Amino acid sequence: DTEVTQTPKHLVMGMTNKKSLKCEQHMGHRAMYWYKQKAKKPPELMFVYSYEKLSINESVPSRFSPECPNSSLLNLHLHALQPEDSALYLCASSQAGIGEEKLFFGSGTQLSVL
């Protein structure tokens, strides 16, 4: 199994809603990532978990709250988002502690904030 599975594929939410994005992998990878990608732009790193611990937070606003319940799952909890947060949210995983850091990406969740 070389897949990273993200749900939902599409999400529309209002600025007062609370929602969660989910990501799952069964490759035994111990590093998991959240990226944000705006249209026609490269992915931008948001968070990195290594061995289920948050290792990198790229100064992301607190309305985005990541969670790594176990080595296979990664969540991103969303609350009080703004319309400018509309984007494709990509989850990725890789083997931890390996120099080449090959990232395996999910297909993403296309988020629209109204």
Next chain:
Amino acid sequence: GEDVEQSLFLSVREGDSSVINCTYTDSSSTYLYWYKQEPGAGLQLLTYIFSNMDMKQDQRLTVLLNKKDKHLSLRIADTQTGDSAIYFCAERGLTGGYQKVTFGTGTKLQVIP
């Protein structure tokens, strides 16, 4: 911060070779990568090269690295319509005290049948 730049667009005819170029600024880069993104999908790793290598070949793909000029290229031989996508180069280097992968601006490859 690090800059990774690519040209925005490349159009080639089916069967020709495509060459996608990338320049980067981070002299601490250890690995450099090429990813492919099709519409509505995530990124797929195509190939990568260690910074002490200058060339890597993998079937139709050839990666060239000029470390002195900080220039990376991806050559796709016998380009097919299925190769139409956005191609991102990326580099792994030391940023803000930790290792991080930074993506380039992306090149949209259009293959004309």
